[in-house]
Amino acid sequence: MNSPRPYSPVPGPGQSLTERRKAATQLDIARAACALFAEHGPDATTAEDIARRAGVALRTFYRYFRSKQDAVAPLLAGGGDEWRALLAAEEPGVALGPAIERAVRGALSLPGGEEGLEWTRGLLRAAEEDPALRAVWFRVNQESEDRLVPVLGRLAGEGADPLDVRLLAAAATDAIRVALEVWAATDAPVAGPGSPAETAVRCLRTLTASMPLVTGA
Incomplete structure (x- = not known):
């Protein structure tokens, strides 16, 4: 993964105030991690730095995240939340390709x-030199794919x-993942030709x- 505005998780139905x-x-911590990674790089950023920037205790950081790289997962996942919500709003029987x-x-x-898109670009560039950050990116995409299956079904x-x-x-899922990775490696704009959407x-x-659910074959 993984939203414009910037990326933010879509609240689930019936979610309590505590949730x-x-x-x-979690999103505050993710934004702090992203900002610090952009400023100093993942190697020079510690979990303590992220907690301090987010205004939380270190124990709070580790309550939610296993590592500093894992802290950006909510930010990366927000894009998938956004587009699945838009797709889920479609009616059954709709032409799937256009939907x-x-x-x-x-x-x-x-x-x-x-x-949000520029944050994603920065994270994907940082992930090129950080295997742990790449692993978070791939995990977020796999989770997004798993959640997409029942929506499409x-x-x-x-x-x-x-x-x-x-x-x-x-x-x-792979179409969006590849598009974001290709775009992040360039200086292409966030809208218009070469943008993530296009x-x-x-x-x-x-x-x-050639997929039957898209072609109707």
């Missing part, structure tokens, strides 16, 4: 999202082949061009 506060604290494209474009083009309907649903979830849709169309 919302925990999520807000997925709408959700991807919507999540990657939300007003005020430039800062509901939209595709009861008669859909579970394998087709699973493959479409993998393709959609590149993700291009990847999506290439990866799903």
